[in-house]
Amino acid sequence: MxxxxxxxxxxxxxxxxxxxxxxxxxxxxxxxxxxxxxxxxxxxxxxxxxxxxxxxxxxxxxxxxxxxxxxxxxxxxxxxxxxxxxxxxxxxxxxxxxxxxxxxxxxxxxxxxxxxxxxxxxxxxxxxxxxxxxxxxxxxxxxxxxxxxxxxxxxxxxxxxxxxxxxxxxxxxxxxxxxxxxxxxxxxxxxxxxxxxxxxxxxxxxxxxxxxxxxxxxxxxxxxxxxxxxxxxxxxxxxxxxxxxxxxxxxxxxxxxxxxxxxxxxxxxxxxxxxxxxxxxxxxxxxxxxxxxxxxxxxxxxxxxxxxxxxxxxxxxxxxxxxxxxxxxxPGFSSAPDEDFDSIQNHRHTTNWIRAGLNSESSIPEIQQRIEYATGYEIPREQAEIYRLAARGEYRATYSRMNSASAVMGQILANYCHVNWVGGSxxxxxxxxxxxxxxxxxxxxxxxxxxxxxxxxxxxxxxxxx
Ligand SMILES: [Zn+2]
Missing domain, CATH: 3.40.720.10 (Alkaline Phosphatase, subunit A)
Structure with a gap:
């Protein structure tokens, strides 16, 4: 037709x-x-x-x-x-x-x-x-x-x-x-x-x-x-x-x-x-x-x-x-245990709030602690390292619009709540x-x-x- x-x-x-x-x-x-x-x-x-x-x-x-x-x-x-x-x-x-x-x-x-x-x-x-x-x-x-x-x-x-x-x-x-x-x-x-x-x-x-x-x-x-x-x-x-x-x-x-x-x-x-x-x-x-x-x-x-x-x-x-x-x-909740979606109920602050308290010089433990305080998620060192790379403008995703610190932060959290995104626009x-x-x-x-x-x-x- x-x-x-x-x-x-x-x-x-x-x-x-x-x-x-x-x-x-x-x-x-x-x-x-x-x-x-x-x-x-x-x-x-x-x-x-x-x-x-x-x-x-x-x-x-x-x-x-x-x-x-x-x-x-x-x-x-x-x-x-x-x-x-x-x-x-x-x-x-x-x-x-x-x-x-x-x-x-x-x-x-x-x-x-x-x-x-x-x-x-x-x-x-x-x-x-x-x-x-x-x-x-x-x-x-x-x-x-x-x-x-x-x-x-x-x-x-x-x-x-x-x-x-x-x-x-x-x-x-x-x-x-x-x-x-x-x-x-x-x-x-x-x-x-x-x-x-x-x-x-x-x-x-x-x-x-x-x-x-x-x-x-x-x-x-x-x-x-x-x-x-x-x-x-x-x-x-x-x-x-x-x-x-x-x-x-x-x-x-x-x-x-x-x-x-x-x-x-x-x-x-x-x-x-x-x-x-x-x-x-x-x-x-x-x-x-x-x-x-x-x-x-x-x-x-x-x-x-x-x-x-x-x-x-x-x-x-x-x-x-x-x-x-x-x-x-x-955004959408991808197939995962329901409890992972429920974890969003425990968030205390936005990722905008998390990022506002960090900068390109923040240490790995600082990044980990601030994310844990705001969301309850204990992220491993390698994820915090990727975030720091993105905050310094040095991270390269396959889809270039996902290079930003905000996109990387969103994907770090997606490992726990399984809500992910197709871009930032x-x-x-x-x-x-x-x-x-x-x-x-x-x-x-x-x-x-x-x-x-x-x-x-x-x-x-x-x-x-x-
Ligand atoms: Zn808009």
């Missing part, structure tokens, strides 16, 4: 977009049209860089440790959500990055990797948060990365390149995003911004409540009005390091806590809201082949899914989309997509990333603002 070509895919995508558009005028045809305007709220949850194995391993870890499935798999098990696969390719690559991926949802067009809502012909497309704002709805972005990072920015900003974090922070303010929580002090603080602007003060002037710690957030006026919460320089900590570091636990909220507060705040708007929630460090952990970082951050994301569904599940006016923007490093897999609520009936079993923009704007009845 002939496989459809890429061009056919795009044609089909364009055709269904056309049908959706004309269906509005013809008042009939597809379910999305009958539902037009009945969706008051949208919650869009993204586990960044989540391969299929990540979803499975987080679920298996929870079942074996806590005797319960993950929220995501439970929703599938109970038939509460609809399951689809999604093609996330960008305008210029089979394998997208987070910027092009978020922009495909955020403006309904494929852009080149790295770009945010500017198509290859230079056209600036209005992102979905300003569209919803113009329709009188509240808007919010919550993430475990810098708040200016590619995925949240794809819902609200227009820049040539995702690295323009300072511009993105200013655009959030200018575009009146109502609720912002994440990391990224380095892009808000006057001493760290290149232009010296004090964006905290500018937000206060614009009526925002500004929080810099979890206490300030939880004890302040964050349940109503505009809110900016920035808790760290750079990204928020990995969950596994977060929960085992008292100071971080005290100062940084979890993704579930931020999601809960965002929903309580934004749902005050009688016209409804759109909220993007990102578990952003699942991707970072996958890039660095960090099994503890990966699975505990996926579980933290899953907790946020539970919070979103606790709000939406009993209502008929909220569309929930749960997905990822691309696979990453495609994004992958082109069609991704998991779960949807719930009004509008989800318009999402087919296999969709192109750009179709979700149409689904959301049609369902919420905001097409005239797009």
């Amino acid at each position: 002939n496989h459809p070509t890429r061009r056919d895919f795009l044609k089909t995508g364009a055709l269904s977009t056309l049908l959706l558009g004309s269906g509005i005028a013809m008042a009939g045809g597809c379910n999305a049209i009958r539902r037009r305007g009945t969706t008051k709220n949208i919650i869009f949850l993204v586990s960044d860089g989540m391969s299929a194995g990540t979803l499975q391993m987080a679920d298996t870890l929870l079942r074996r440790r806590d005797g319960r499935p993950s929220n995501w798999i439970r929703l599938l098990e109970e038939g509460t959500v609809k399951r689809s696969l999604m093609d996330m390719a960008s305008a210029d690559r089979i394998v997208t990055d987070s910027a092009a991926a978020a922009a495909s949802w955020g403006c309904g067009h494929r852009v080149n990797n790295g770009a945010l809502n500017i198509t290859p012909d230079g056209t600036h497309r209005t992102p979905i948060l300003p569209v919803f704002r113009d329709a009188g709805k509240a808007t919010g972005l919550v993430t475990t990365t810098e708040i200016t990072h590619a995925t949240p920015a794809g819902f609200a900003a227009n820049v040539e390149h995702r690295s323009q974090a300072e511009d993105i922070a200013v655009q959030y303010l200018e575009r009146e995003v109502d609720f912002l929580l994440g990391g990224g002090n380095n892009h808000y603080h006057p001493e760290q911004r290149e232009d010296g602007r004090d964006l905290y003060e500018e937000h206060r002037q614009a009526g925002y409540f500004v929080a810099r710690t979890k206490n300030e957030l939880m004890n302040g006026n964050a349940a109503e009005g505009r809110v900016l919460g920035v808790f760290t320089n750079g990204h928020l900590p990995y969950t596994l390091d977060h929960i085992n570091t008292p100071e971080l636990l005290e100062n940084v909220p979890t993704l579930a806590e931020m999601t809960d507060l965002a929903i309580r705040n934004l749902s005050n708007n009688p016209n409804g809201f759109i909220l993007q929630v990102e578990g952003g460090r699942v991707d970072h952990a996958a890039h660095s082949n960090d099994v503890g970082g990966l699975l505990y951050d996926q579980i933290a994301f899953d907790d946020a899914v539970g919070v979103a569904m606790a709000f939406a599940g009993s209502r008929d006016d909220t569309l929930v989309i749960i997905t990822t923007d691309h696979g990453n490093a495609n 994004h992958t082109g897999d069609y991704v998991e997509l779960a949807s719930f609520g009004p509008g989800s009936e318009a999402i087919e079993g296999f969709v192109i990333n750009t179709q979700l923009f149409e689904v959301m704007t049609v369902a919420a009845g905001v097409v005239e603002h797009a």
